[in-house]
Amino acid sequence: MLQEGQTNLRSLFEKYLHTQRIFKNKDVLRHSYTPRELPHRREQIETLVHILVPVLRGETPSNIFVYGKTGTGKTVTVRYVTEDLMRISQKYDVPVDVIYLNCEIVDTQYRVLANIVNHFKEESGIEVPLVGWPTDEVYAKLKKVLDMKERFVIIVLDEIDKLVKKSGDDILYSLTRINTELKKAKVSIIGISNDLRFKEYLDPRVLSSLSEEEVVFPPYDANQLRDILMQRAQEAFYEGVLDEAVVPLCAALAAREHGDARRALDLLRVSGEIAEREMAPKVTEKHVWKAQEKIEQDTMEEVIKTLPLHSKILLYAIVLLDENGELPANTGDVYSVYKDLCDYLDLEPLTQRRISDLINELDMLGIINAKVVSKGRYGRTKEIRLNITPYKVKNIYRFEETLRPLISVSMLKQRRLFYG
DNA sequence: GATCCACAGGAAGAAGGGGTCG
């Protein structure tokens, strides 16, 4: 029995092992990968280098504020330039430290300071615990650690908008002025943000010192995305497995979504994964379309999972109407089914006024379509349609304690609920 | 043209959570 199971398993593995390989190195397509060349970012690279080059002459560089939408190459470019700077600085014997912090994770004043101090822990022997110390003591330690020798410290604060939104701009105020309190070390800051309005939240004093220099990253167009993908595809895939049309299609689809290079890379990677699973010899346009659909479905699934409870019940009411062939339905229909579902779950239903707003929210999220129409004599209402398959919704609810009972609910023609 | 349906969606305020300050 066991013997047989083992052979089966082995042969199953072998079946996959010996099929055509698609990926040579999939990591090249990941967001975190820093390529050797950055196409179409030459201008930004040169600007950054120009701002940072004083370091090599022993002068403090300006603080830099970098902004642009997601997937425009901000992070990867800053990493590329700072890594190069580190390399060159060793050659010129200038001590430079680059500290990269992602403020989505390091999102409080304390954590930022602690992370910087701990960056030097091997050299200084000082380590700050992740919680517990008073903030000003960490700040004092930071000054001490930085000032242990002559050096330049470049602090990269990625997604700096998240930090400011959560913890205010005090930390930035301290950091931009820390140089006046240091004798040996010099600190510069590179702030990266994809929220342009974020500058409005800043104290004018912080803003002026933080954005001594600004570097803007415009979105890529389809041609530029194609170049980026081409370059990565060469390293990521085996020769000849990519159909000619694949890269241009990925680029075009991603360009439609405000020129997001991450999206383009995801598309290419998922296309390859789908082709691999299908054991296809080549990645074709067909796989790209499937990948596009899969990515959209995945994000949609994520959105539904995080919906508040009553929006989920409301969505289920629409799902039931859809299964019964009663879409498009209007607000009143949906509300009455929703109320019945609340009854069944033993929950107080929300008012129709509130549900009307929730319907608009689902519409904004693209899960449903709600259009205001006038039916003359028969009133003004919304026409509500479903944008996903009922099956997907049920699949998600299957894993949720409170909503699982709904899966066994169906609806009879007279719109009476039936629990089977 | 008047009527009138079935809501849309604005206003105000209650209730509750979260954060801040002295």
Next chain:
DNA sequence: CGACCCCTTCTTCCTGTGGATC
């Protein structure tokens, strides 16, 4: 710690409305 404010969610009450039908 309470007092305070702000924000979100939700209710109550309300006025407004496009166009088929009378």
